[in-house]
Amino acid sequence: MGQPTSIEIKHFKEVREENNFTQSEFAELLGIKNSTADIERGRTKLSGKVVAELLGQFGINPLWLFGQSGQKYLQLSKGDVSPKVVTVDSSDNENMVMVNQKAAAGYPHNVQDIEWYQQLPAFDIPLPEFRNATYRGFQIEGDSMLPNYYPNEWVLAKAVPDLDQANNNKIYVVVLQDSVLVKKLQKLPDASKVLLISLNEEYLPIEVNINEIQELWQVNSKLTFNLDNPSESGLFRELKQSMEDLKKELRSFKKQV
Amino acid sequence: MEKTTKILVVDDDSGIGEMLKTLLEFYGYEVLVTEKPLMAEELIQQENIDIVLLDMLISGVDGADVCIGIRQNPEITETPILMMSALHDAGPKCKDAGANDFIAKPFEVEDLTEKIEKILAAERE
Numbered sequence: 048m049g050q051p052t053s054i055e056i057k058h059f060k061e062v063r064e065e066n067n068f069t070q071s072e073f074a075e076l077l078g079i080k081n082s083t084a085d086i087e088r089g090r091t092k093l094s095g096k097v098v099a100e101l102l103g104q105f106g107i108n109p110l111w112l113f114g115q116s117g118q119k120y121l122q123l124s125k126g127d128v129s130p131k132v133v134t135v136d137s138s139d140n141e142n143m144v145m146v147n148q149k150a151a152a153g154y155p156h157n158v159q160d161i162e163w164y165q166q167l168p169a170f171d172i173p174l175p176e177f178r179n180a181t182y183r184g185f186q187i188e189g190d191s192m193l194p195n196y197y198p199n200e201w202v203l204a205k206a207v208p209d210l211d212q213a214n215n216n217k218i219y220v221v222v223l224q225d226s227v228l229v230k231k232l233q234k235l236p237d238a239s240k241v242l243l244i245s246l247n248e249e250y251l252p253i254e255v256n257i258n259e260i261q262e263l264w265q266v267n268s269k270l271t272f273n274l275d276n277p278s279e280s281g282l283f284r285e286l287k288q289s290m291e292d293l294k295k296e297l298r299s300f301k302k303q304v
Numbered sequence: 305m306e307k308t309t310k311i312l313v314v315d316d317d318s319g320i321g322e323m324l325k326t327l328l329e330f331y332g333y334e335v336l337v338t339e340k341p342l343m344a345e346e347l348i349q350q351e352n353i354d355i356v357l358l359d360m361l362i363s364g365v366d367g368a369d370v371c372i373g374i375r376q377n378p379e380i381t382e383t384p385i386l387m388m389s390a391l392h393d394a395g396p397k398c399k400d401a402g403a404n405d406f407i408a409k410p411f412e413v414e415d416l417t418e419k420i421e422k423i424l425a426a427e428r429e
Contacts, residue, residue, distance in 0.1 A: 055319065095322035102330055108413065109323040115410040121330075 053089055054114035060087050062107055104224060106258030120239050120256060128263035129208045131159045133181055134169055142169040145184040151227040158222065158261055181206040183264055185220045185227065191245040192229055194284060200271050202229060204264030210257055222262035223255065309424060310334045312353040314344050316362045331417055341370045348380045355420060360389030368401035375402035384423045
């Protein structure tokens with residue numbers, strides 16, 4: 048099927064660069080010794096194992112990799128973003144596992160490991176809002192979701208079975224291959240991708256391939272602390288910013304006069 | 305698929321062969337690859353191959369001759385063969401050689417699996 052060319056190497060490098068991996072990081076991820084330099088220089092052929100890893104981890108269509116197709120991605124999960132493990136208490140009733148910041152770091156890699164969940168605290172909220180659905184708690188890390196979600200707060204989120212059932216512009220806990228993010232989700236015209244938006248405008252939106260999403264949880268409530276602290280609404284912050292801008296303009300205007 | 309379909313890929317480019325193996329295994333098929341077209345007949349017999357995916361242009365050998373060889377071997381003459389080629393007008397030549405169908409490269413994976421399943425469904429009837 049065609050003569051060996053460097054097209055697969057070009058595409059291999061393209062995938063690495065698009066995902067911002069160094070040669071050694073990419074090698075580790077794909078189970079290649081040391082670095083991908085030998086592959087990228089054309090010294091080593093792409094093995095079936097590497098092709099399989101690119102397909103499994105990034106949804107890369109092997110046909111595209113070898114220049115035989117224009118379709119870069121294959122849909123692996125067909126949008127299945129349901130929980131990989133559902134936790135229950137001693138009476139076989141579903142409970143709510145709480146994933147703290149430390150546990151969140153290991154979550155993507157343990158997403159299918161039943162024993163791993165057993166070390167996490169779990170509880171049940173006897174309220175109608177939490178009945179007949181699977182819920183999980185996640186702790187907020189960082190300030191990217193200010194002003195609505197503060198670091199160390201907990202969000203309680205409901206499992207979403209598949210991506211088609213996700214609503215545009217709602218807040219979700221998105222479990223990717225190597226991280227757990229809390230973001231506003233926006234669907235894109237290219238159905239193979241979604242945009243994850245931070246409420247804090249200092250953070251840029253992130254475009255992710257849907258194949259990278261392992262689980263999706265819709266945030267519907269939160270546990271908040273430090274209620275005494277004054278909080279700012281987004282509108283209030285915007286107004287404050289506008290006032291500051293106006294003051295600056297006025298000052299420069301005065302100087303000119 | 306009631307049982308795992310076993311596919312033999314005959315392609316002299318080991319990279320492409322391995323790539324097709326990875327792809328088709330992902331779609332639930334069992335796949336064997338050979339770079340040696342002359343080994344094809346032996347493998348079909350030994351491995352109980354359900355369908356052969358045969359490249360038209362194999363260095364040194366005409367894929368159509370490999371196809372004719374399979375059709376002339378009474379032990380394996382019924383084995384379904386899907387030929388592939390970058391030459392879009394190679395279809396009639398493949399059919400003349402006895403191939404069940406032909407797929408022009410480049411192709412999408414859905415087109416390939418659809419053709420495989422169509423051939424297998426026709427065989428079962």
